[in-house]
Amino acid sequence: MTIDDLRQRGLILFEALSGSRAYGTDLPHSDVDLKGVFILPETEFYGLDYAAQVANATNDEVYYELRRFVELLLKSNPTALELLASPADCVRVRHPLFEAFQVEDFLSQLCRQSFAEYAVAQIKKARGLNKKINHPEPPQRKSVLDFCYVTAGAGAQLVATWLARRGIQASQCGLANVNHLHDLYALFVDETPGRRHGYRGLLRDAETSQDVLLSAVPKGEAPVAYLSFNRNGYSTYCRVFREYQEWEQKRNPERYQNTVQHGKNYDAKNMLHVFRLLGMAEEIATTGRLHVRRPNREFLLQIRRGEFGYEQLVTEAEALVTRVEAAFAASGLPETPDRAAAEARLVQVRRAWYAGRAAGE
DSSP, rough: OOOOHHHHOEEEEEHHHHHHHHHTOHHHOOOOOEEEEOOOOOHHHHOOOOSSSEEOOSEEEEEEHHHHHHHHHHOOOOHHHHHTOOOGGGGEEOOGGGGGGOOOGOSSSHIIIIIIHHHHHHHHHHHHHHHHHSOOSSSSOOOOOGGGGEETTTEEEEHHHHHHHHHHOOGGGGEEEEEEEEEEEEEOOSSSGGGGGOOOOSSOOOOSSSSOOOOOOOOOOOEEEEEOHHHHHHHHHHHHHHHHHHHHHSSHHHHHHHHHHHHHHHHHHHHHHHHHHHHHHHHHHHHSSSOOOTTHOOOHHHHHOOOOOHHHHHHHHHHHHHHHHHHHOOOEEEEEOOOOHHHHHHHHHHHHHHHHHTOOO
């Protein structure tokens, strides 16, 4: 089933512009996002073809089946609540039956988690992006040898430094395990003519090896030093490097360039949503209402333009989180929405819809 199918079959109960156009933070080049609610025909609802959600390829347009939509409302899902509270100038379709659902009936203490805690997660995400931008991983991947150190007196030297200072080639070296000591190896150097000991070097391949390479060492040979492989450090580096590469591949190019251009080294759009969500959460706790169209548009756009320092915004956001927590603690909102009442409205609307379809309305 596609969104075109929903429209052609007249199954849409509600449809509205969402995102920045609903929040009032849109710019001339902003995307047009649509969200909505549809109802399945009776045979498909009772049969095996239940579709909980229908979206286009880019997820700019997302429509929820009525039951799924009510389930999200009962969980205080911000997307569902914002859709139900859409500003009047954003609403494109509203079936009379949809009037049975009012956003105030679904506001509860759960919004503290769904709005405020999600905002906290966005702060952490912003911190992570800030770290990636300010501490990028070098394009060339490090090797195992970058985490190998050789004993030198009372200290240690990076193995490459140790080899260079002694004029020794890695291919001359052989490693052997040291009993009872993990990741510590006896290091031998073959200085015989023709390197008849046949040591295998330190790595099988500098670019692909994930471990050091061991050699067979003739009896009686004495190690010239001991090599320690910081295996945990290498493993952590590999994870961070992989995550950075994945982030590079998946990051939104436009948002990343905006981040670089405004020079404050944080995802401005991400931080905008932090303050938007926290502002909504505070309103819910203090007024029992949800205003999707934000009254502080200019402040939010200043954030988007990168007019504030990163640490300043994080500090203000964390203070706002504290304020939101206090507001919910003092709020008279119910712990959860009334599930029984929501279910009764869901059944009532579905029955009325099916009855109307059967009567040819």
